[in-house]
Amino acid sequence: MAYPFQLGLQDATSPIMEELLHFHDHTLMIVFLISSLVLYIISLMLTTKLTHTSTMDAQEVETVWTILPAIILILIALPSLRILYMMDEINNPSLTVKTMGHQWYWSYEYTDYEDLNFDSYMVPTQELKPGELRLLEVDNRVVLPMEMTIRMLISSEDVLHSWAVPSLGLKTDAIPGRLNQTTLMAMRPGLYYGQCSEICGSNHSFMPIVLELVPLSHFEKWSASML
Amino acid sequence: SASVRVTSGAQGPPRSRGAPRAPSLSSGRSQPGRRGRSRRSRRVAATGERRMLATRVFSLIGKRAISTSVCVRAHGGVVKSEDYALPGYVDRRDYPLPDVAHVRNLSAGQKALKEKEKASWSSLSMDEKVELYRMKFNESFAEMNRSTNEWKTVVGAAMFFVGFTALILIWEKYYVYGPLPHTFEEDWVAKQTKRMLDMKVSPIQGFSAKWDYDKNEWKK
Numbered sequence: 001m002a003y004p005f006q007l008g009l010q011d012a013t014s015p016i017m018e019e020l021l022h023f024h025d026h027t028l029m030i031v032f033l034i035s036s037l038v039l040y041i042i043s044l045m046l047t048t049k050l051t052h053t054s055t056m057d058a059q060e061v062e063t064v065w066t067i068l069p070a071i072i073l074i075l076i077a078l079p080s081l082r083i084l085y086m087m088d089e090i091n092n093p094s095l096t097v098k099t100m101g102h103q104w105y106w107s108y109e110y111t112d113y114e115d116l117n118f119d120s121y122m123v124p125t126q127e128l129k130p131g132e133l134r135l136l137e138v139d140n141r142v143v144l145p146m147e148m149t150i151r152m153l154i155s156s157e158d159v160l161h162s163w164a165v166p167s168l169g170l171k172t173d174a175i176p177g178r179l180n181q182t183t184l185m186a187m188r189p190g191l192y193y194g195q196c197s198e199i200c201g202s203n204h205s206f207m208p209i210v211l212e213l214v215p216l217s218h219f220e221k222w223s224a225s226m227l
Numbered sequence: 228s229a230s231v232r233v234t235s236g237a238q239g240p241p242r243s244r245g246a247p248r249a250p251s252l253s254s255g256r257s258q259p260g261r262r263g264r265s266r267r268s269r270r271v272a273a274t275g276e277r278r279m280l281a282t283r284v285f286s287l288i289g290k291r292a293i294s295t296s297v298c299v300r301a302h303g304g305v306v307k308s309e310d311y312a313l314p315g316y317v318d319r320r321d322y323p324l325p326d327v328a329h330v331r332n333l334s335a336g337q338k339a340l341k342e343k344e345k346a347s348w349s350s351l352s353m354d355e356k357v358e359l360y361r362m363k364f365n366e367s368f369a370e371m372n373r374s375t376n377e378w379k380t381v382v383g384a385a386m387f388f389v390g391f392t393a394l395i396l397i398w399e400k401y402y403v404y405g406p407l408p409h410t411f412e413e414d415w416v417a418k419q420t421k422r423m424l425d426m427k428v429s430p431i432q433g434f435s436a437k438w439d440y441d442k443n444e445w446k447k
Contacts (some may be wrong), residue, residue, distance in 0.1 A: 003423065003434035011436075051321035125408055131418030136266040167429075191426045226320035 001136065001167070001193040009085035010167040013186045013213075017169030019083045022101075028075055028076070091183055097144070101154070101161030101174035104203035108142055116226055122206045135205065136193045141212040145219040150184040164196035164212060171197055186213040281407075318371040331366045337362055 002010060012018040012174040102119075110116040124139040144150055154163045156174035163185075164171035172182045186192070194209040214222070314326035332343065337358070343351065344359055351359070360367075409415065428434045439446045 001423070001428055003428055006433065011431040048267050071313065123412065130415060131422040133419065133422075134408055188427070188430075190428075202232045 001133065001191075012169070013098050013133065013188055013190075013192060014169055015185065015187065016083070016087055017167065020169050023079050023083055023099050026079060030072060030076065051064075067154075073104045075216045087183070089212070091149045091185075093183065095145065095148065096151040096153060098153045098155075099163055099174070100144075101156040101163065101200070101207075103158050104196075104207040106163070106196075106207060106209060107157075110223060113221075114227055116132075116223055118226065120209070122130040122208055133193070135211070136195075136208050138210045140206055141191070141210040143212045143214060143219055144184070144186070145187050145216040146213040148185070149217065152184050153184045154180045154182065159200045160198045161200050161207070163194070163209060164197040165192050165194035165209060167192050168211075170194070173198055186211070189213050189215065195217075316365065318366045320368070320372060321369075327363075328363045330362045333362065 009017075009024060012021050039187045068205055095110075096112055098111065100109070101109045105119050105121045107119045108157055120140045122139045122143065123132065123139060124137065125134050126138060128134065152163070152170075153172045154170070154172045155175045155178060158176060161174040162171060163174055163182075164220065168184060168186060170184060172180045174180070190213055192194070192213065194211075194212040196204055196207045196209075198204075200207075264279050296356070316325045316327050316329050317324075330337070340355060340358060340362075348356075410419070424435055430436055437446050438444075
């Protein structure tokens, strides 16, 4: 989840998110370099007494400032495409979980072996237990086994929603009439929070997602208890 | 009878420019049978004649039109030159020698000085040199490039508006906003922080990475 005075992205819980973090560092560095160069040039322009009013021929600098941005863009595109294709690799998930977006809660279906369905509503602020997180806690968390590849199938029963968990690098739109798929793989146990990421009405900010990643044995006990 | 012949080229017959002529009452061409002329010059001639009638009627405007459109008249009244299109004087750091002198209409003394300028300059006194400079230029480089105190006004106004906005926000906090949610109380935040550390939020570089789990305190 997000923490106070956070400046960057949340720490990665999945390998893809790790890649995205490093890509973000790389691209942001390029952005900072370009911005500081531009700011420096602007400051030079504003603080010179020199003038030059005749039109000039500038073939050399024009060539440089065409080729160099092209190279920079390639340096951004190549890692980006690498991660994009990495996300689409064939990975043989061990478990499939379906989630449907509603106004204004998520419902989850674990139907690989038995028929396990439940709704996940946000806990209202007045009903929080001491120390719980406002606008983030839910009554029924999505319990999943850690260190296993899980297929998430995401759709909606009414309007557009989006199922997002930032620390796993996940954000997939929930579109009525359409089944979207994403792959989930958490390397650490723990609670991972996300919020609906597509405007869906008055309580769009109040339908969070909480994943509880546990060892497989815990998951098996939990799913048995929920049936 | 005055033959009104307005030609469109520069080869007009020698006549005083700008002097209004007896206008012809016919709106179109006044010389029937001028088949030799092109249609365009006939149209131009018609416009010129209408213009002369107009300057007669609106004499004040007509006079102004005459004074600023002398070069226009030469071309048969096709385009009027506005003031900004004529050569003008500018005080510009990057245009050191303006197109015209600052003082156009010299007094008798200034005219005499210009004559004296044609001789050797070493015979000019300092005051005369300065006088000649001021005739040609309005501000000196030092004067035109002088800095102003405008920035103080700008910064002061900006700070004033920031302060005014702060007043609005104070009023808003007191009269509009409700109380903060109870989850912002110190006690709750402490329990919340402990819970976040227990669930190891961002343990690699972010939040829990700064907590020393052995000594149970924040890392120094």
